[in-house]
Amino acid sequence: MRTWPPRRWWFAVLTAAATIIVVAIPTALISTPWFTREIPPTPWAWPVLVVTSLLAGLVAATYVARKDGQARTRSGSLGTIGAITAFFAVGCPVCNKLVLLALGYTGALQMFEPIQPFLATGSIALLLIALVLRIRREQSCPLPQPPAAQ
Numbered sequence: 001m002r003t004w005p006p007r008r009w010w011f012a013v014l015t016a017a018a019t020i021i022v023v024a025i026p027t028a029l030i031s032t033p034w035f036t037r038e039i040p041p042t043p044w045a046w047p048v049l050v051v052t053s054l055l056a057g058l059v060a061a062t063y064v065a066r067k068d069g070q071a072r073t074r075s076g077s078l079g080t081i082g083a084i085t086a087f088f089a090v091g092c093p094v095c096n097k098l099v100l101l102a103l104g105y106t107g108a109l110q111m112f113e114p115i116q117p118f119l120a121t122g123s124i125a126l127l128l129i130a131l132v133l134r135i136r137r138e139q140s141c142p143l144p145q146p147p148a149a150q
Contacts, residue, residue: 016057055127082126089119
């Protein structure tokens, strides 16, 4: 990461800021007239969101092409799953319409709320794994291709 050009760092910072806004507004961590929370946020919601946003920004920055590098395969499923999982981890368990439809109000409180810390941990772990894999893949040398058989 020390060799990243400034545009990658700017992309990481802007993506991290956008992630905070995109997750914090609908989950009502940031008060707005459009979204409300019936249950106050947990004490770990903001730290999880900040760490997730930073990791999401760094993972997204690995997709910014380098002028000195070759084109690489672009698989982003771990990072995407990690970012989506963070949304469910910091959200209000009874404000999430998908959870309410699946479990009901009582089920959301009894079944979904207790797993939110695990979702938060999983989100951070997935984004960290995605970042490590992307950086390792970027630093690896491509294998020479064997000549085509005729």
